Amino acid sequence: MYPIRAATSTDLDEVVDVLARLQAEPAHHIAYHGETAEEITAELTGMRPDWASGTLLATDSGGRVRGVLSVESDAEVGRAWLHGPYVDVPANHPAAAQLWHQTADALLERALRLPSLRGITDLELCGHRQHRLLADFAARHDFHTGRTSRVFVLTGAGLRAVLIRGAAEESTVDSAVRVLPDDPGLRAAVIALHERSFPGRTVTGRQLVDGSRGHCVVVLAGARGLIGYAAGYPQEGELYVDLVAVDPNRRSRGAGRALVRGLLRELAARHGARAQAAAVVALGNDASERMFTALGFTLHLELVSYRQVAGTG
Incomplete structure (x- = not known):
């Protein structure tokens, strides 16, 4: 030793x-x-x-x-x-x-x-x-085996297409994606959706909206309130999509894809383009895998988490 x-x-x-x-x-x-x-x-x-x-x-x-x-x-x-x-x-x-x-x-x-x-x-x-x-x-x-996650990446022409798509090609949904504004009601809705969608996640809803963990957050909202949000941050060599959540009653309408596109464009505008974009999807989350695949992401590797919590076992 x-x-x-x-x-x-x-x-x-x-x-x-x-x-x-x-x-x-x-x-x-x-x-x-x-x-x-x-x-x-x-x-x-x-x-x-x-x-x-x-x-x-x-x-x-x-x-x-x-x-x-x-x-x-x-x-x-x-x-x-x-x-x-x-x-x-x-x-x-x-x-x-x-x-x-x-x-x-x-x-x-x-x-x-x-x-x-x-x-x-x-x-x-x-x-x-x-x-x-x-x-x-x-x-x-005594670490218990947790979830298996799959890392998806988007590079080359696929990433460029997301970042430079012209205004004429934008859908109504894409055009409605915006950076989270200083709106107490909308911020509270993001926190609530985050806590419902990702209980026990490594970042709290408050940390997400106040940016204390370095996230950029974009949102999509309609007449009935928040539809969904996406959050991520730049890393060396890549734009990282950390979180995407859409209201369960408003899924399968392209909101998730629009949020990811909007997030990547905002990250690139703020921090400069990167060679790739990346996202981690829990194994079994077929809807998210379909969403990222539809955007051109491909599987890069699989990761397994292990967790030790005192007093459990």
Whole structure:
């Protein structure tokens, strides 16, 4: 097992190098981070100004980084996300699986003592469906297997078509999509629809509408009030569609597709175009898969989440 220490700001380049190599392999891929060095740097440092304060490292006898675990927590929702554990086992190691698990266990044990996890009893981690080491790690530490999610992406001509469609091609529904205004009634309706559609989600309705988690929100409303909303944010190299919700009584009329198009255009206008757009859909949510597929999105990978909540089991 490798010794564990806290990360420092000078470790960033080596940490990013390790993560980029492991993210490229389905058997080691972890959610929450991107796949390129640029994406990983942006997301790692974006968790907090001092990214190292929530990051632990495992190092070998030569001081090289062999394991990484970063922690992100939200006291308001009482949950923390474990970005890892990543373990870089040397090629042809005679006890690779044992070394992976010993290092991952040590990283977790040290992480649970971080100040940011005081009072947090709900932990979540997530990785590629083919990451069997992570699945075994989760089971040993009483994390229950949660939902399987499918990541869909839109690139190239398909994305350009969404972003530059001319006004003459807009439907009445598309034209009605707008950025969430400073309207107390409409904001309350978005909060209510969000809480109904995504109970227990990592972002609350209040955080969504006040932008404290970085979301851009667009809405579609009619004479009878809110029809639906979409929310997302820019990431390194992509525009991310995080949430889409339409009133159950007003679905199957193109509202969801119009909201996604409106959101992507607003994100591109605010932050510049990106090489791709991405969205995560829970396995079994056939309606959302059909919606994104109709927009030109294609399946990229599948992720499995694991969750440990104190007092359950």
